[in-house]
Amino acid sequence: MSYTPFILASYLLGTVILSWAAFAPVLKKRTLLRQLKARQARMDKSQ
Amino acid sequence: MNPIMLFIHKTGSPPWFYQKTGYLIPWLWAIFLVLTAIGLYLGFVKAPVDYQQGTTVRIMYLHVPSAWMSMMIYGFMAIMGFIALVWRIRMLEVLVISSAPVGAAFTMIALLTGSMWGRPMWGTFWVWDARLTSELVLLFLYFGVIALYNAYDEPRKAARAASLLSIVGAFNLPIIYFSVEWWNTLHQGSSFGGDGPGIHPEMLWPLLIMATAVKFFYGANLLTRARLTLLKQDHRKRWVQDLVSEEH
Amino acid sequence: MTPTRKRRLIGVLVIIIGVGAASVVAMKALNENMLYFWSPSDVKEQSVPAGKRIRLGGLVAGGSVSRAPDSLEVSFIVTDGAASIETRFDGILPDLFREGQGVIAIGEFSREGYFQAAEVLAKHDENYMPPEVADALEKAGHTESGQ
Numbered sequence: 540m541s542y543t544p545f546i547l548a549s550y551l552l553g554t555v556i557l558s559w560a561a562f563a564p565v566l567k568k569r570t571l572l573r574q575l576k577a578r579q580a581r582m583d584k585s586q
Numbered sequence: 587m588n589p590i591m592l593f594i595h596k597t598g599s600p601p602w603f604y605q606k607t608g609y610l611i612p613w614l615w616a617i618f619l620v621l622t623a624i625g626l627y628l629g630f631v632k633a634p635v636d637y638q639q640g641t642t643v644r645i646m647y648l649h650v651p652s653a654w655m656s657m658m659i660y661g662f663m664a665i666m667g668f669i670a671l672v673w674r675i676r677m678l679e680v681l682v683i684s685s686a687p688v689g690a691a692f693t694m695i696a697l698l699t700g701s702m703w704g705r706p707m708w709g710t711f712w713v714w715d716a717r718l719t720s721e722l723v724l725l726f727l728y729f730g731v732i733a734l735y736n737a738y739d740e741p742r743k744a745a746r747a748a749s750l751l752s753i754v755g756a757f758n759l760p761i762i763y764f765s766v767e768w769w770n771t772l773h774q775g776s777s778f779g780g781d782g783p784g785i786h787p788e789m790l791w792p793l794l795i796m797a798t799a800v801k802f803f804y805g806a807n808l809l810t811r812a813r814l815t816l817l818k819q820d821h822r823k824r825w826v827q828d829l830v831s832e833e834h
Numbered sequence: 835m836t837p838t839r840k841r842r843l844i845g846v847l848v849i850i851i852g853v854g855a856a857s858v859v860a861m862k863a864l865n866e867n868m869l870y871f872w873s874p875s876d877v878k879e880q881s882v883p884a885g886k887r888i889r890l891g892g893l894v895a896g897g898s899v900s901r902a903p904d905s906l907e908v909s910f911i912v913t914d915g916a917a918s919i920e921t922r923f924d925g926i927l928p929d930l931f932r933e934g935q936g937v938i939a940i941g942e943f944s945r946e947g948y949f950q951a952a953e954v955l956a957k958h959d960e961n962y963m964p965p966e967v968a969d970a971l972e973k974a975g976h977t978e979s980g981q
Contacts, residue, residue, distance in 0.1 A: 542640060542641045542642045542706050543641070545642060545645070545702045545703065545705060545706050546641060546642065546644050546645055548702050549645045549648055549649070549698070549699040549703070552698045552699065552702070553648045553652070553695050553698075553699060556691050556694055556695050556698075557691065557695070557803065560807055561806075561807055561810075563687075564807070564810045564811045564814045565810065567814055568813070568814045568817065571814070571817055571818060571821070572817070572833065575817075575821055575826065575827075576833070579827065634964030634965075634966075635964065635965075636963065636964070637963055637964060637965040637967070637968035637969075638930060638959075638968075639930070639958065639962070643962055646962070706929060707929070707930055707956065707958060708930075708955045708956055708957070708958075709927075709928030709930075709953075709954065709955045710953075710955055713870065713955070714870075715870040716870065719859060719860070722859060723856050723859060726852050726855060726856040729848075729852050730852045733848040733852060736841070737841075737848075769870065770871050770872075770873075770891060771870050772870055772871075772938055772955060772957055774958055774960045775959075775960045776960060777960040777961065782960060782961045783961050783963060783967075783971065784960070784961060784962075785961070785962045785963075786962060786964060786967055788964070789962050
């Protein structure tokens with residue numbers, strides 16, 4: 540049995556999961572800031 | 587005011603925390619990347635193959651650090667959760683709930699890479715032995731903490747409930763650690779502190795470097811998540827509004 | 835249903851499912867699997883009836899492995915030093931299977947008294963070293979059995 544696929548699969552899974560863990564909050568923060576900015580703009584207009 | 591209380595008050599102030607961690611996070615990422623590069627180079631290029639397990643031993647450099655992190659993060663959550671519950675320190679509540687997804691990610695990696703290692707060596711992807719089962723329970727506990735936090739509307743209440751579950755679930759940690767001693771398991775015992783030769787130095791170094799690297803990953807990822815949680819919770823507060831208008 | 839209520843409902847359901855799954859898993863483990871395998875001595879002491887499915891764990895005795903010439907059938911002795919059990923298996927063995935290695939055989943005792951394994955798993959030890967070091971250790975008199 541060749542072991543290479545198991546080693547590759549391990550590190551691939553590790554990379555995918557860690558990338559998700561690392562980038563998910565960055566993307567969420569970007570979305571949140573955009574929403575807050577839009578809200579601020581609406582409030583400035585109504586004043 | 588004594589210096590400890592002063593420090594707690596300062597770090598407990600969301601704008602202060604948000605600003606300072608913003609400077610710190612890139613450094614943590616940089617250290618993580620450098621250590622990972624060194625660890626992988628030593629592990630894949632320099633380290634020898636194992637006398638029994640051949641090249642599959644290279645899975646260890648990801649599997650073991652992830653498994654250690656899965657337990658360490660939960661331990662941190664339990665300790666921070668306890669302090670947060672007793673002294674009502676908001677910053678610690680934020681750190682507890684921001685830790686849970688990182689811990690869950692490491693637990694998933696430990697389980698999946700273990701599976702990828704078990705198939706060629708043991709002859710099976712999964713068995714219900716005490717070590718593997720208790721680690722799976724740890725994953726469910728992380729999911730439980732995340733779900734409990736999201737189930738409440740009021741963030742402070744939600745964080746307190748999540749902290750409580752962190753404390754209760756910490757009873758699983760000694761079970762995971764000692765499972766290989768208390769019961770017959772397919773998983774082998776600990777390589778450290780036994781009578782055997784343990785891990786050869788040329789394999790031990792990449793393992794320890796990778797184990798250090800993932801701690802910096804946790805640090806960087808935890809602070810990133812904590813900042814996001816603060817923004818979400820405080821989105822109507824003055825400091826967040828100031829922050830939003832400053833950015834362009 | 836308002837979005838808030840929906841979210842609460844989903845949250846509570848997730849908790850129930852999560853805790854439920856965790857308890858099922860824990861119960862499963864506590865009931866029969868906390869001791870993942872029986873040693874040959876356990877088996878001898880408790881006289882396991884033929885046909886009862888168990889996991890037998892121990893070392894493959896040195897010189898006990900014999901393979902059938904024309905099939906995958908293999909027989910070997912599983913021992914823990916104190917007791918030994920003749921085991922037969924018809925299938926593909928894991929790569930780590932060898933004499934002196936720790937194994938877990940899943941199967942049942944036949945009426946004739948040998949253990950018929952349906953599945954064989956290899957157990958390895960907590961020591962990791964390059965082959966040269968293992969050879970040197972063996973020469974120096976350490977036994978390198980895989981338990």
